[in-house]
Amino acid sequence: MAIQLLESERIAILNGITPSELNDWRNSVLTHERLQQDSAEQLATDATDHFLEGWPMVGQKNWLSLLENRLPKFSTKEMSDSLKGLTNNQPNIWLIGHDSTVQPDHSELKNWLMEAEITLEENSLDPIEKTIDWSISSDMEGTIISTEQSAHQITTWTLGNGMTVHFKYSNQAPGKVYYSLVGKNGLNALSSEESIIARLALPAIGLSGLRNLDGTELQQWLGNHSITLTPYYNFFSRGISASSTSAEVDTLLNLLHVSLTEGSVSPKTWDSVKEQNENYLKAHLNSSSKNWLGIVDSALYLNDPALRTLELQELESITPNGIQNIYDTYFKGAQNYTLAIVGDVSLDKVRSEVLRAVATLAKSEHDSTPPSKTRNYPNPTSSVTLAVSGNGTQSASVVLRYSLSKTKAVQFTEVELALMASWVREELTLAIREKAGLTYNISAVLDGQTIFQDSYTLIISTNTDPANTKELIEEIDSTLTALLTIQPPVLKVQNWLDSMEADHKQALNAAEQQAAVISGAEIYGRKVAKSFEPLTVSNNFTPSFLTNALRGFLSKEAVRTQLTWLP
Template identity: 20%
Template sequence: MQAQTIDLQSKVPIDPNVRIGKLPNGMTYYIKKNAKPEHRCELRLVVNAGSMMETNNQLGLAHLQEHMCFNGTKNFKKSELVDYLESIGTRFGADLNAYTSFDETVYMLQLPTDTESVFLKGFQVIEDWAHNVTDDNSEIDKERGVVVEEWRLGQGADERMRRKYFPVLLNGSRYADRLPIGTKESILGAPCDTLKSFYKTWYRPDLMAVVVVGDIDVDKIETLIKAHFAEIQNPSNEKPRFTSTIPDHNDLKVSVCTDKEASYSLVEINFKQPVPESNTIGDYRNSMISNLATSMLNDRYSELIQQNNPPFNFAGSYFGSVVRAKNAFTAYCVVPDNGIEKGLSTLLTEIKRVKDFGYTSTELDRAKQSVLRSYETMFNEKDKTESKSLVREYVSNFLEQEPIPGIDWEYNTAKNLLPGITLEEINKMIDSWITDGKNCVIIVTAPEKIGVTVPTEDAVKTIFSHVNNTAVEKYTDKVSDKPLTNSIPIPGKVAKETSDAENGITTWTLSNGAKIVFKQTDFKNDEILFNAFSWGGTSLYSDDDFMCANNADGIVDNSGLGNYDDVELSKYTSNMVLSISPNIGELTEGLDGSCSVKDLENLLQFANLYFTAPRKDSTSFNSFISQMITQLQNKNNQPGAVFSDSLTSIMYSYNPRYKPMTEQMLSQIKLTRAYNIFRERFSDPADFTFVFVGSVTPESLKPLVEKYIGGIPSKGKTETYKDNNIKWMNGNFNKKVMKGTEPKSTVAMLYLSPFEYNRYNRNELNAFMKLLNIKLRETLREDMSGVYGVSASPQMVHYPKSQCRIIVYFSCSPENVDALVGAAKKVIAEIMANGCDDKNLLKVKELMLKGRESDLKENRFWLSLITSSLKDNEQVSEIKNFNSQIDALKSDDFKRLALKYFDNKNYGQVVLYPEK
């Protein structure tokens, strides 16, 4: 198929491997067999109705109804639905969830498919959601409190400013008055019958789709769908599902919003556009043109960020949805204090530069190569694509008619269409987006504080007009023709090989002392994950050097590699599927990366250059410091940031190395010292272990690691970390942090204990945390309606001292703090007294075993497992004992673990309260 022979008016086909049907009652269904992950299936119930369907007395009730679907149906009374799904290993939140937006409500469920009775019962859940939710009055009233706590979580500076600029952006449309969370008054006060009316009106088959993707038999699923959903009736006198529009406007609109708790200044320019058609191949081609246009503009913005005194510290653009009824070409930037005018002017100037002169041929070539590599990666993984990814496409097809031709068609079509896309077409599309103010809205949000000047709406309009009427120069695309490096490594050799045949892991020791550990897998077709580590880190440096050591990785990573600065390197790698970055932590330093099979040599060359040719670049350093200043200038305005910093300081006994970063502390970071520390940390490969997992063969890896890792000069020196005696806070303490104006508290309950660090103990404690999270959710959320979410997590540390800290974390109303803390302690005390009941013991085991079953098929799990085993001097083969250990857990084990790790002598809590 040649590009010139494609009929652009022909329809984009539908993937023939997706079975799509419609029942007589109007319900649509999508079914696709997909084997990743094995023995799992993703189900979605899609309701084409959200908060836009609410009447004025139903605000927030679309979302409350979503919650009620988990609180009682015809076949699952009250909490039985969640109880049952957890008992088969389905994780609440991760595998069982839902969301409500303006225009839709979507229910998400993952089920195991290897036991038919379990799958069939789980399938009953989505039928019940569709038409058999009981909406019991007492359960509704209980759930109101949970939804209010979700509302409370969203309150703060961003929400206050959003409510000011949203009506301007949406030009008085109904959307502006239908934020899905609703209002506290409506959530608490709406009559139960008003909620039930919403469910009866809008939960109906002609507005629904069922999507099933996974390790399934398509014919059987279609039969199931018909059996469960064909008899559901649409209501008589049904209300039409209406759509709302956003009115056009001829003039530029501006909204300037400030707030005392805002953490940064943001500029956003929106040129609103109609939602483009997506039916034909020509439409598909237009979407490729828009993606190319914004990606090239983003590259130009990124180049500006690398200046000595950048106009903004982050910037980007995209063409996409504002709401379902309207798209926009949007450009945005985050700027330092008093930098709004400069940031706005620069954003607009670059847009005008593109409008006046378009892009260059070299920019377009790079953008096309990058897009094609993205398609290629998806094509290479077509039989290893996760079901969750596919199911999102089919949901979008139902709701927004997003094409679903399948990756075979998309990759082949991209290869044929991309070469024919011209600069003139891209420039024409950009020109069609940009106006002299028509349907354009500029939003400015900023902190309200002394010394920060924020432009008025008239001043913003003046800048817009000035840039539009000022001549700009044509962009010059500077592409380096230098080699990445002037030196060619002298290859080393594999001096020793050992093998762990049981786990498929091979270790090579190279002639320069570096260790290479790799595991070839077939979990993905085109994914190689990589890390490297060595002991030392910031622990080896004095307090005076700490700021330089702690930021050396970011400074060097921001500076490019070899002969290329960061901008040149970005252009050089535009056609690569590759990422790599250095890290320097408290006890270790290393590299993290990933690549496609094709780019393995590039990954290893970059790894080599971090040892042999890192860059010291004053321009990049100044850009780095400028970005840090912007991050820190207003951090203390934000209650959450103040709480997080306070919590960290307290947990580490106010050690200066865990002191909250401030703008003033940046003066301690010196380029030369930071660079020299980096060189010291990455000076000797003999001290490093390099780990590779994924689509890597020994035949392809061996010559490359011999050249690029074996070719790094070695001194044969090894190091370890230094114990600086950084103490964790122990004993009893109760700290209050006073910050913010919203009636919102955040609670951290901390338990510190000694810990014998080994895999067996870690498995036990992780199992205990599953139980604790379930019990805390049942008590604090479901029984008390006092929180939206609560989490308990362990921090298990081996070095320099083996110890454990468990944190119970939740947000709530300030007046409920004491009651909820007391309830959480009571949950722990009950486990101490009674252990684990049979129902929850089954849940814990299934959650642990199902989770491990999935993990064993993931490259990232194996990379983490191998790396941690090497660091902790453990055997990877110990994981074979996991299932038997979990199966053997008994009720009394949880009693023992509660008594062991929840010592009230080492209990502390830190609570955020609003300022008086």
Template identity: 20%
Template sequence: MLRYVYLAGWLFSSSLLLAQPAPKTSAPKAPAKTTKGPVNLTAPIPFDPTVKVGKLSNGLTYFIRKNTEPKNRAELRLVIRAGSVLENADQQGLAHFMEHMAFNGTKNFPKNELVNFLQSSGVRFGADLNAYTSFDETVYQLPVPTDSVQLFERSFQILEDWAHNALLDSVEIEKERGVILEEARLGRGAPQRMRDKYFPLILNNSRYASRLPIGKDNIISSFRPSLLRDFYRDWYRPDLMAVIAVGDFDEKQVEAMIREKFGRIPKAAPNAKPRPEYGIEPHKDTKVVVVTDPEQPNTIVQVIYKRPEIKERTIADLRDGLQRSLFNAMLGNRIQELTQKANPPFVFGFSNYGGFLGNLDAFSSVTVPKDAASVEVAIRAVLDENDRARRFGFTPTELARAKQELRTGVEQAYRERDKTRSSSLVGQYVQYYLEGSPATGIDFYYQFVSKYLDGIQLSEVNKLAGTFIGNENRAVVIMAPEKDKDKLPSVEQVIRVIDNAGKDLTAYVDQTVNKPLLATSPTAKPVVGEKQVAPIGVTEWTLGNGARVVLKPTDFKNDQILFSGVSYGGTSLYNQTDYMTARFASTLIGQGGTGPFNQIQLGKYLAGKSLSVNPYISEINEGISGSTTPKDLETSLQLLYSYFTQPRKDADVVQGFLSNQKSLLQNQITTPTPQKVFQDTISVTLGQNNPRRQPLAPADLDQINLNRAEQIYRERFANAADFTFFFVGNIDPARLKPLVEKYIGGLPGNATTAKENFRDLGIRIPAGKLGKTVYKGLEPRATVQLVFSGDLSWSPETTTQIDALAEVLEIKLTEKLREEEGGVYTPGVSGSYSKLPAQRYTFRIGFGCAPENVEKLIGKTLDVINEVKQKGAAPKDIDKFKAESRRETEIQLKDNNFWLGYLTNQYFNQDDPTEILREDEQLNRVTVESTRAAANQYLSGQNLIRFVLLPERKQ
């Protein structure tokens, strides 16, 4: 897997930007010893005292931390301070190739035995077992159980094999070439083509611009195996390695295993290559690059002010980091407000200071204009906010809110310190090793914030904008559709807009509302019925207004309560004339805020509180979802009550929102990406061309009526007796009960009226055999999706058999299409099922490949399916599925999110909520014969739709 550290998964996933912090590779100094509390500002930042740090005589560093969440699990990492930037010209792509080969044969795990061994132990390939290669590092990720001594010990053997025992067999190298070329193929398209144009400019022709981790196809397809072995020998060496172990284990035993296994790695030779550090040279001028592409659907602009990297080494540096966090939060809030006004100057925008690449940080401003003609307006708007902060500073009330938000986050992390998962901790130590970034531990950081946050003055934060913004070492990237090329500003115009930003500005006015959320207190309705579901620790309450409440107290998190409410109905109850209005009703009402607060004022009112509450309307249901803490529970219930009873519409804001959405939709229609055309084709075909399965078009938004949207919203949330509410987490039932009686029992509700139901719209995937081929796209890339569907007899046994069939098929297709054929990167198989509105199942099998291989690989896929239909799944693959399922369930049963989703689904489907306790019984029913029967029933081929995306035909 590649990690382009400079990429941002953007609003429309249509462009790749330099907005995310980039790991640096300077080796850290030895950790400073921690103290019981913050010390003087010149003292070094202490390292987490709960972590055992050591260094072997061969130079390898190790980090060990005992952490019992989740129990019987550990997160292991092998970190190599070597990535694509170290490749020679004839090795481009081999750092990433080396990562792949670590899974394709080592001394103790030849060929694919490593993956087979871990899968049989319940570790999923890709989802759990994985790795990534970036410019400056390669990191191997191995989450493993610790309740098996043999498995745990073998896991460290895997890490050691990755470190110095990779076989790099020539035959396996040849087989892997195709897999990596297919991975590269998946990354082709408008973002890659534009990136290739702007990267050299904004990276000032540095080494980073010419060493993308994916490498070059011609090198991948033809390099001599000796070049890969050279890279492995030169850079996979102990003085550039760290082993990190965080989890539920005996620390002394882990340290002994690390010393035994990794102590066997020979010390680097005296004449070993020095590990160079590459940087990006500064430049006086402003580099502007305008790139267009016929498959780029929207315009995106990024203005980058590059500056020397800030290295946090002392307490003073850590305090400065707090200032930057406050600055980012306040400026981010201001820019976000612009999109919540009546006539937004852009669809999306933000400004942020953070890491960049190499030896640089950057202050970056990003904006998505409505269209190409609005580029200058959008740039000016976001840069004006930057300059407003520079000239006038922030207000005391803004700073107070930002401090409270930051403090709340740190306090919550501190309260969860004994319930923090190992996967959330291990990354700190990876980054500490790679770049020396602080890893103090939450105990120290909580004390530090408690001591220093309040002392940060407004004047200190207000100075930062002037420090970040300058006219040197500046770069601008504009990405736009090819059709809009003539509408874009010239380089000279862009520079002029940037230089002239901030004209005629006035100071920001912090508008707040000094009112309570609820003007009058609700009239409580008591609990009139109680039922225990003892096997799973669930209690059901029936309230006087007819609402039902299901609660499951847990101790999985100290500071988390999750909740939801759901009712039958949704947009299915409205005719086609009202459909668009109903579809957007909750979104439009949410744009208005709630009660006395507009959306901006509501955000300020809730500042410093840890909660979220979101109403929604779907096709067959409506509901509300949220999260909170014990401290903010009452506020979250007040907000829930307000969304039910005080919907607020803001015509001006809605007009601006719809205008932005129409612009985006128009861009997608005039310049659709190949994948969008393909997915739209799939959706329309599977929905039998039903009007409710058509792609959204600008004209659809013209059908929306805000007044009618408010009526529909009120109708959907009018009767609490239709709703079942769920609460999971750190709940004290005695404290929750009066709050529920007041804010849920106080909702309008009539238990005597007939409960609403949804309407089955009869939209089904068409029966029979169909084929759709879409010709769209410039790249030699194909996408295949095979869809099997049909009616289902709903039961826990049935759904388990579908899950098993999907998993064993994915295992087999990975072996066949990836490992044997080298024709795909990652084939995917999903089996889904639903009880409502009708009992149905859907199997989807998908992969990307070369256009010339489509028919061959579809044939191979059907061969695999036919083999399972004839013989059933292999016993070893069934065992893998069972092991993975059991391991996953162990974790899920200790997770609040799982329980909220599970209980919501069970009650919504009117299924037995104790079903989860019988999962092992269902797994035991998965056999060779049951998978054979399932394959014949669900993959008969009688209902099969074949979708293929191919490049455009050349005239």
């Protein structure tokens, strides 16, 4: 099977790159590079390459400019010819396995290769795409009730159908536009039965396609037109993220309208999705990770149906009608949605398209969920220590979680708690990796920033030799206890804050990320403008704040969960 897969890939290369594949690659490269900035490490690497190999020293800004100028000029023929030159010869195949693996003899290898032979296709072009009309019609007249200009050049429109739309101009990705649609409340607003259906509803509807295109044809059409369209439904929210060229912004918002009015599931597609998930669940029953996922489901997710592993009988109970009902009730129409549009397109153009394609969405009968009917993200209520075996590797995975109710941490800002995690990570790295040599890497992160999480959680995770598991956990505990008697140096705290702020700025440099931050601000309990402001600490902040914050996570009021996954 492995040889057949490799041969399939080699023949696919010889067949040539399709226009949609080239577009996808080009877009992914540019998206990645637009997020990058010059760093001291990268500049040092560039200088070394220049000195040793004569490679030109090109800063990130000039490098991006070169890519934006050159990549659009690449043709499928040019790329395919280059690849054929590299792969046209017969490949050498090396089989590498464990010492205990029985090695095939020459005749077996020859048979495998003959079975894997795949014939070159006559042409390498994408299939001819279907003609599709994305025009929309609505009985509603689109209206804007109010317009607000806020900080950071963000324009906000409140629409007559109750939706809120934010627009921010950005040429960070020239000729591109992004949107992020977010509806407050996701699986946390559904019953147990609805949660199970909703987890698979959007994948099934997405694979069913739109209008006269099935799922495969839709993805091909989107790729050929450099458009992305990704619906989602998670614990906290539901919505769509999408992008296109600036010239296609009208089509992009037409697709938003169609996605929120015409979604449906094909019974045939659902049968295929169900079969894939059945195969996964059956494999899960016999997998080495079954016991580990079992304790994660019970100890961390408290067996919440929105998060835990599904059961086969639950999958069997899902029907196309049930999926359609989830879409019609919780996804369709103008619900409690916030739409953020960011990109290289004019304010007037966006306003006219919003009036035409977004403000004309009919208001849903189910446009919000009362807070009394939502539930917070599950969090362990009592400390527990659990260990299972069967991870299939030669090392043990250790996860320590310290959860503290937000009511016990009101005196600290989230920035200060994140600084505490940075301090813990640095001190654990010094004690456990550098001094004790018990692990190669150890992380400490803070979780709990959404409004649907009633606790902050300090999560420490690492891997170690199974024989050192007990010693490692004891070393973590003793290091954390020792930190309660000291406070970090002022200079180090400032360095951590500077690093966090640099990461914050770099993330917000991307137009796509700006759209996500604006649309999701409510989920994190923030004002939109606040998300764009520099990270700060309290006016009376001192490094002792970090010591006191850690004291709360190690106190009896916190819940400690210790999970160990052994070979």
